[in-house]
Amino acid sequence: MTLDNSLAPEAGNTVAQFQSDGDAHLETRNLHVWFGERHVINDVSLVFPENSVTALIGPSGCGKSTFIRTLNRMHELIPYAGLAGEVLFKGQNIYSSGVDPVDVRLSIGMVFQKPNPFPTMTIRGNVLSGLRLSGTRSRNEDRLVEESLQRASLWNEVKDRLQSPAGSLSGGQQQRLCIARSLALSPDVLLMDEPCSALDPGSTIRIEETIRQISKNMTIVIVTHNMQQAQRVSDQTAFFLAEDNNPGYVVEFGSTPQIFTTPQDRRTEDYVSGRFG
Amino acid sequence: MTIQTLDRAPITRPKSATPWRRNSATKRISIVLAGTLPLVITIFTAQYFLLPGATALLTVFIPLQLVASALAAIKVGGRRGIPDAILTVVVLSLVSLVVIVLGSVLFNLARKGSHAISRQFLFYNSTYVTSSTSLDYGGVAHAVIGTFLIVGLAAVVTIPLGIGTGVFLTETRSRMRGPVRFISQAMSGLPSIVSGLFIFSFFAVAGFSVRGGWLGSLALLLLMLPTIARLSEEVLKLVPQDLRAAAMALGAPRNRAFFQVIFPAARSGMITAVLLGLARIVGETAPLLMTTVPTNGTNYNPFSGQISTLPTFIYKWIGAGSDFSVQRAWGAALVLMILVGTIFVLARIFGKQKF
Amino acid sequence: MGSDVTKLERVDLFAAKPGRGDRIFFGFAGLAAYFSFSIVFLVFIFLSWRSASTFQEQGLAFITGSTWSAESGTFQILPMIVGSLVLVFLALIVAVPSSIAMAYFIEFMAPKRVARLTTNIIDLLAAMPSIVIALWGAFIFTPVAAEWGKLLNHYFGSVPIFQNDVDNYYRSPFIGGWILAIMMIPIITSVSREVMSRVDKELINSAYALGATRFSAMRRVVIPTARGGILGGILLGVGRGLGETIAILYTINLIFHVNIFRILENRGGAVAPMIASFYGEADEKSISALLAAGVVLFGATLLVNMIATYIVMRSEKKMAS
Numbered sequence: 001m002t003l004d005n006s007l008a009p010e011a012g013n014t015v016a017q018f019q020s021d022g023d024a025h026l027e028t029r030n031l032h033v034w035f036g037e038r039h040v041i042n043d044v045s046l047v048f049p050e051n052s053v054t055a056l057i058g059p060s061g062c063g064k065s066t067f068i069r070t071l072n073r074m075h076e077l078i079p080y081a082g083l084a085g086e087v088l089f090k091g092q093n094i095y096s097s098g099v100d101p102v103d104v105r106l107s108i109g110m111v112f113q114k115p116n117p118f119p120t121m122t123i124r125g126n127v128l129s130g131l132r133l134s135g136t137r138s139r140n141e142d143r144l145v146e147e148s149l150q151r152a153s154l155w156n157e158v159k160d161r162l163q164s165p166a167g168s169l170s171g172g173q174q175q176r177l178c179i180a181r182s183l184a185l186s187p188d189v190l191l192m193d194e195p196c197s198a199l200d201p202g203s204t205i206r207i208e209e210t211i212r213q214i215s216k217n218m219t220i221v222i223v224t225h226n227m228q229q230a231q232r233v234s235d236q237t238a239f240f241l242a243e244d245n246n247p248g249y250v251v252e253f254g255s256t257p258q259i260f261t262t263p264q265d266r267r268t269e270d271y272v273s274g275r276f277g
Numbered sequence: 278m279t280i281q282t283l284d285r286a287p288i289t290r291p292k293s294a295t296p297w298r299r300n301s302a303t304k305r306i307s308i309v310l311a312g313t314l315p316l317v318i319t320i321f322t323a324q325y326f327l328l329p330g331a332t333a334l335l336t337v338f339i340p341l342q343l344v345a346s347a348l349a350a351i352k353v354g355g356r357r358g359i360p361d362a363i364l365t366v367v368v369l370s371l372v373s374l375v376v377i378v379l380g381s382v383l384f385n386l387a388r389k390g391s392h393a394i395s396r397q398f399l400f401y402n403s404t405y406v407t408s409s410t411s412l413d414y415g416g417v418a419h420a421v422i423g424t425f426l427i428v429g430l431a432a433v434v435t436i437p438l439g440i441g442t443g444v445f446l447t448e449t450r451s452r453m454r455g456p457v458r459f460i461s462q463a464m465s466g467l468p469s470i471v472s473g474l475f476i477f478s479f480f481a482v483a484g485f486s487v488r489g490g491w492l493g494s495l496a497l498l499l500l501m502l503p504t505i506a507r508l509s510e511e512v513l514k515l516v517p518q519d520l521r522a523a524a525m526a527l528g529a530p531r532n533r534a535f536f537q538v539i540f541p542a543a544r545s546g547m548i549t550a551v552l553l554g555l556a557r558i559v560g561e562t563a564p565l566l567m568t569t570v571p572t573n574g575t576n577y578n579p580f581s582g583q584i585s586t587l588p589t590f591i592y593k594w595i596g597a598g599s600d601f602s603v604q605r606a607w608g609a610a611l612v613l614m615i616l617v618g619t620i621f622v623l624a625r626i627f628g629k630q631k632f
Numbered sequence: 633m634g635s636d637v638t639k640l641e642r643v644d645l646f647a648a649k650p651g652r653g654d655r656i657f658f659g660f661a662g663l664a665a666y667f668s669f670s671i672v673f674l675v676f677i678f679l680s681w682r683s684a685s686t687f688q689e690q691g692l693a694f695i696t697g698s699t700w701s702a703e704s705g706t707f708q709i710l711p712m713i714v715g716s717l718v719l720v721f722l723a724l725i726v727a728v729p730s731s732i733a734m735a736y737f738i739e740f741m742a743p744k745r746v747a748r749l750t751t752n753i754i755d756l757l758a759a760m761p762s763i764v765i766a767l768w769g770a771f772i773f774t775p776v777a778a779e780w781g782k783l784l785n786h787y788f789g790s791v792p793i794f795q796n797d798v799d800n801y802y803r804s805p806f807i808g809g810w811i812l813a814i815m816m817i818p819i820i821t822s823v824s825r826e827v828m829s830r831v832d833k834e835l836i837n838s839a840y841a842l843g844a845t846r847f848s849a850m851r852r853v854v855i856p857t858a859r860g861g862i863l864g865g866i867l868l869g870v871g872r873g874l875g876e877t878i879a880i881l882y883t884i885n886l887i888f889h890v891n892i893f894r895i896l897e898n899r900g901g902a903v904a905p906m907i908a909s910f911y912g913e914a915d916e917k918s919i920s921a922l923l924a925a926g927v928v929l930f931g932a933t934l935l936v937n938m939i940a941t942y943i944v945m946r947s948e949k950k951m952a953s
Binding site for chain 3: 358365368440442444449451456461466469471475478479533557560607
């Protein structure tokens, strides 16, 4: 699958359009989103290559979080939500009738901004919570717990206290626990909505390491406010923008080095150099 | 369905913007069947076996609806959908049960009570009325007056005490606040009959028992006080700290700050609190049974003599046992309910106003 | 310009003592608060003192015996205590699922307008005077419930609790239990609803993101997190149920014979209705006994309410953190 930079828009008015070879792991085609009557995402077509990290950057309020929630069918849980266009996962539109949203969420997981382990469950219980909630079975739960915590770089810190309540962990540890519980379901894609913005720099670095590790065999889409983080962690970056009261859209999408060092669009350049945001 | 756009203006939302709600024909048929078949089957079965409505509902409809919903859920969403379908049916059934009960109470109140209601019922007292007197004579006016007097007297004393407690809990920094709050909350569980017992025995001396409207007011006070205290604390807490700070920065002493700034800001909430407290005690019967003696005539003096109130009126006429007297009781109950309903609606109206 | 400015009188900063207005204001507030605080103890102590003679004469048998006779001067209320407990237990069977269902419905299932309407319905039910419920219970509900009792006895009569040797289905614990449930539902619902609304929305979203269905999210996230508050609400409902006097007065039969299991038969009792019922014709000794019963009742409800308040306050603190 190729990222054809010759199709990046000239500075001006067109919305980024992309071609994919058809084998893209996860992609959106002409995605529109409404909240009630309000149009909030305008014609976004993005491709998320397999086993790589894509960052979504842009000023706050331009719809990045809303967009990411359409990728695992969380958007429809909001009252008066509306959507048009397609979200293709392994070539199939996840919004076709007959697709169970639960199946979608088992393959496309999500980690939220504020670490929120389930307070009434132990650490072990939290890791396995996805299985319990979705009714999935595992042949060896102990091994699954250890694997998931290893992949989230948390195992060594908690291996002796799996039965303690999740609330006894620090903020950074809790967020890694949330990552572990998503990983326990072996998703193909992991969506992350500003996973480090509530954490201290030390935890942030550890999580970024974790992200780089797991992206070797998982597709990751990460929303972030932190441009340095996007540069550290991602292979591709999409720049979202919403002007005045207009819906959000993608201004530019390309490989991370290219977006940050040689952006094609004037607005992208203004944003990544800190002139607004 | 794709919409191609190249400019950035907003687009109006198309009708088909909820793809997750699209259902194939079989799914739609399943849902419709599951919604209607159980009801139809229940109606026929009830007719055939001559079951009374409520019984049929419980024994035939609910199990059928559960099964049908589960089957439809499998059709629509696979085995995973079954617990959700059952949950939905159970929750909706229980909610309907409660709504039906309330509906039945209100409906019967209106139906049976309206027999007795007439101009004369509302404006005359019950002097010379016995259990065999027809409904053309006598009324509840004396009971209504009694209710207003006794509840009013209770309110006059309780409101300052309750608001005072609220002030103590929000405007001071005393260490006793925690205990006061806790005990006051626990006190809201005071059984109404114990309140009546207490007031009665407090004033009973050596075989002489004192009765009177004012004693009823005292008993009601004990029941109303925790509610007013708790609600006025909540209302006062909602007043922004900035307002208090501003008043003090202008040099106002605390009491002036309260009466001229804080209280007006909380006024509509206070009124709601008072109304809710009133609604609670207007219908109380047990404490009044112990402290007042109902009578047929009108008594404008709550401090001496026998006096009737709506709840004791109802109690007395149920006890009299005849058809007429029970009808009177229904009529009085309707009047009482209208009174409570009015207070309730007023509380809602005041509650909506922002300060 | 400077000479045109009005000069206000200066106050000596260090002479500050709370002004008289403030002293009266806070003095009154303090008095009111201490009144609210001490009234509980006052009631309890006074009633105990006034009924001390009964406790002395009857001893422990007051609450373990089953005879009530003014002539012989024996006053024992065990059947009434048992009756209250049976009624509350039966009521809980109906009230707890109904209340949790209503709270869940309002918080998580209903669209906004329906939710508001339902909340108003619950509040209206809470405001219903118990005498009105009593009237409805006696004349409208009793025939229906008696029918249910007969059917239960007809089809399930072999099960001990559904047996009825008296063949009178009116004024039974079964009927009283339903009425009591109606009185308990509003408070359990509103506390449960309050607690459920405080569950972090992001927590529930996380559950859905992990593949939860509505049922599994409710079972494994909402209910466990709200558990403390719901329990507190149930206890508050129990407190209400123990103290309920008028609503069940016409649907139970005060018989001084302990009846735990025969819920369809027309015998049972409860402490609060007993006090109200016997009060009218009580002589001095009986009054003292009734006061003693009141002490027992108050002690029980106070205990339950304090535990409930403690649990609810603690769960609110936990969720705020």
